[in-house]
Amino acid sequence: MAVDVHWESIHEAWDANNVEFLVAFCPTGRPAARPEADLLEDFGDAADEVNVEAEERWLDHSPFIEDAADTTAGGAIALMNTAGDDGEVQACLRQLAERLTLQGWAGQVRGAPPVHPPGWATSVDAVGRALGLFLRFIPADTNDPEPRHETLSRHDLATLRDLADRWATRPATSTYLTRSMFTDIAPSHDLGAEFLQAVERHRRAGLQWIDDEHRSTTTIDLGYGTSAIFAIASRTETWHTRLDTLTRILQDLGPRLEVGLIDTANPMPISWTDLRTRPNPGSDQLNSIDDLDVAREHIPDAYGLQVLTSTHLAKAHDLSAWTITDLGNERHLVQHPDPAAWFAHQDPDPQVIAAARHDFGDIILTPERYTAILDAKRPPNPAAAAEA
Incomplete structure (x- = not known):
C-alpha cells in the first residue's frame, strides 16, 4: 500500500490558480496497524511535517499547506500555497504522499477544483x-x-x-x-x-x-x-x-x-x-x-x-x-x-x-x-x- 501523486490533476488545479490551489487526499486503504486512525489528524500532521521541512530548506519563501478539512467523499483537503519555484512545490507534494504512506494510508494526492454555489x-x-x-x-x-x-x-x-x-x-x-x-x-x-x-x-x-x-x-x-x-x-x-x-x-x-x-x-x-x-x-x-x-x-x-x-x-x-x-x-x-x-x-x-x-x-x-x-x-x- 502506498500513496502517490496524481500529477495531471495537480497541474490542472495549479494552472487554474498559480498562487494557491486545492490539494486533496483520496484514500483507498486505511492503516492496518491503526484501524482507529483519524484521516484528518493524520493528514494535518503530515502537512505540518512537510511545512516544517520546507521552511528549514527554503526559509521564508517556501511553499506551505494549510487549513486541512474533511471532504464529503471521505478524504481530506487543504490549500497548497505555491510560494517558491515549481520544483519546491512538487517536492512538498511528494513528501506529503511519502508521509501519508509511512502512516499506513493508501490512495492519491490530487489537485481538486473549487466547489461553490452559483x-x-x-x-x-x-x-x-x-x-x-x-x-x-x-x-x-x-x-x-x-x-x-x-x-x-x-x-x-x-x-x-x-x-x-x-x-x-x-x-x-x-x-x-x-x-x-x-x-x-x-x-x-x-x-x-x-x-x-x-x-x-x-x-x-x-x-x-x-x-x-x-x-x-x-x-x-x-x-x-x-x-x-x-x-x-x-x-x-x-x-x-x-x-x-x-x-x-x-x-x-x-x-x-x-x-x-x-x-x-x-x-x-x-x-x-x-x-x-x-x-x-x-x-x-x-x-x-x-x-x-x-x-x-x-x-x-x-x-x-x-x-x-x-x-x-x-x-x-x-x-x-x-x-x-x-x-x-x-x-x-x-x-x-x-x-x-x-x-x-x-x-x-x-x-x-x-x-x-x-x-x-x-x-x-x-x-x-x-x-x-x-x-x-x-x-x-x-x-x-x-x-x-
Whole structure:
C-alpha cells in the first residue's frame, strides 16, 4: 500500500490558480496497524511535517499547506500555497504522499477544483438583500472572554443539528456543506448529523441551500467562537415570511444567547460584517462582538429586532414604544413597533435608525465608552502611581 501523486490533476488545479490551489487526499486503504486512525489528524500532521521541512530548506519563501478539512467523499483537503519555484512545490507534494504512506494510508494526492454555489446566489442584484439572524451562544465557560465553538453545550449542538434538519425541508435544487474554508457538495442524507460533525471537527461549518427555480438561498453558518448566522434571501418569498421564520428561531434560542439580532444582510452571509449594511456609531473593536466583557454591557447599534439582557435594558434611554418580551434567563426580545420600516426594504430609513439610537441611549457602544472600558481594565502602572 502506498500513496502517490496524481500529477495531471495537480497541474490542472495549479494552472487554474498559480498562487494557491486545492490539494486533496483520496484514500483507498486505511492503516492496518491503526484501524482507529483519524484521516484528518493524520493528514494535518503530515502537512505540518512537510511545512516544517520546507521552511528549514527554503526559509521564508517556501511553499506551505494549510487549513486541512474533511471532504464529503471521505478524504481530506487543504490549500497548497505555491510560494517558491515549481520544483519546491512538487517536492512538498511528494513528501506529503511519502508521509501519508509511512502512516499506513493508501490512495492519491490530487489537485481538486473549487466547489461553490452559483454566482447569482451571492448577488444582491439577483436575490436582493437577505434577512439575517446573527447570534452568539452563551459559552459553557462563561469566564472565557473569547470562547471557541468547542465550548458550545451539548444542548446547543443538538439544537443546531435539529435546525439543520428542519431547514433541509426548505425547497432546494442543490445543497452545499462548508468545512473550515472549503465548500463541498453536501451529503444527500443525515444532513443535521453531517453538519454537527463538521461543527465539532472544524473551526467553521456552514450549510447552503440553493433554489435555482425560485432564486432563493438559505444558509446556516457557525463561525469562529460561539457565533452563528441564519439567513434567507429570496426573490419570491416575502420579507415578513422570512422574518417570521428567523424570529421563531430567535425566540426559541433567546434564553441561551449572549447576542441575538436580525438585520438586512448580504446574501449568504458568513460574518458579522455581512450583516451590518450601514455605518454604526459603535466602536470598530466591537464589530464581531469578540469581547464578551464588553458585549455583556453594550451593543454596537440599535436593530429592529434583537435580544437584550436585563443589564442592557437598564442602560436604555426610552424603549416605551418598543415591544419587549421576557424570554427567561434575563433575556428579552425587543421589537420595533413597525417591522416594515426595518425589513421591507434594502435598508431602514436613516430617520428610523436615528430615532432607534436615541431610544437605546447608553446601551450603544461609542468610541468614548470603549476607551473608558479599556482604561478601567488596564492594570495600574506602578511608575505612574509613584510619580503621582
